[in-house]
Amino acid sequence: MDQSPRISLLISQALGLYRLRINALLAQHHIDLTSEMVTVLRVLWQREGRKQQELADLLHKDKASITKVIHNMEKRGLVARVADETDARNKKIVLTQQGQALKKEVLPVLDPFLDSLTADFDEKELAAARAVLSAIIRQLQ
Template identity: 45%
Template sequence: MATKQKRSVFSEIFEMSNLTGSAYRILVRRRFKEAQIDLTVEMLQVLGCLWQQDNQSQQELADRLLKDKVSMTYLINNLSKRQLVVRCDTESDKRVKLIQLTPEGMAMEEQAQKILAELRSLVIGDIPAETMRVVLDYYDQFNRNIQEQLAK
C-alpha cells in the first residue's frame, strides 16, 4: 500500500476511534445518570482499576490510566467526596498514599458492571469475537509502536 494511502487509512482509523470513544462516553454518562450514579467516565476508570486491585498508590493509578498527578488528585478528591475511596498512609513511606475502596465504592461495582455489560452488548452487536480480536490486535500494535516512540 502506498504511503499516502496508509496515512489516509490511519487518519480514518484515528478519527473513527476518537468518534467512537466520545460517543461511548456520552452513552455511559447517560446510562449512569438514568441509574442515578453520579460519576464521570474518568472516575469510573479509577474505580475500575481499584475493583481489579484495591489499595493502589495514586502514582500507580496515574500510570495505569495515563493521567498526570494533578488530574489524578482531582479525580481521587471527587471520589473521596462521594465516599467511594479513602486515602491511607503506608508504613514504609508516609508521603505515599494508598487509595482504597470504601464499602460504598465496593458496593457500586455490581451496579456499574451490569450497566457496562449491557452497553458492551449493545455496542458489539453481532460482530464476531474473532473480528473483535483482530481489531484489538491491531490497536495493541499501534500502542506498542507509540510506546516505543515515547520511550526514546
C-alpha cells in the first residue's frame, strides 16, 4: 500500500514533467520558446509595458530571474526594454511585432493540451485543487 505522497513532492514532479512536455510540444511546432518564456509572454499578451519588477511580483519570481529571462527573450527578438520617462529606474517590457504574433501560434498549441490534462475532473474537484494550491502559495509568500 502506497502512502499518500506529500503534495509538495507531487508539485515538484508535475512541474518538471510540464516543462518537458511543453518544451517538446513547442519544438514539434518549430516554435523557439521555452515554457518559462511562454509564462512571461502570457502576462505581456494581457498587458504589455510592465516593468520587470511587476513581472517578478506577478510570477512570484526573483527580479534577477526576470532580468535573465527577458534577456533571453530579447535575444530571440520577442521583446524590447523601453526606458520609463517618469522614473528612469524602471524598464518597461514591450512586445516586438514577432512577440505579439506568436500569441496566435502558441495558444492554439498549448491551451488545448493543458486543458486536456484536467478534463477528467469535474469543476468541484478542480476548484478544490486550485484552492489547496492557492492557499499554499499564499502561505509561502
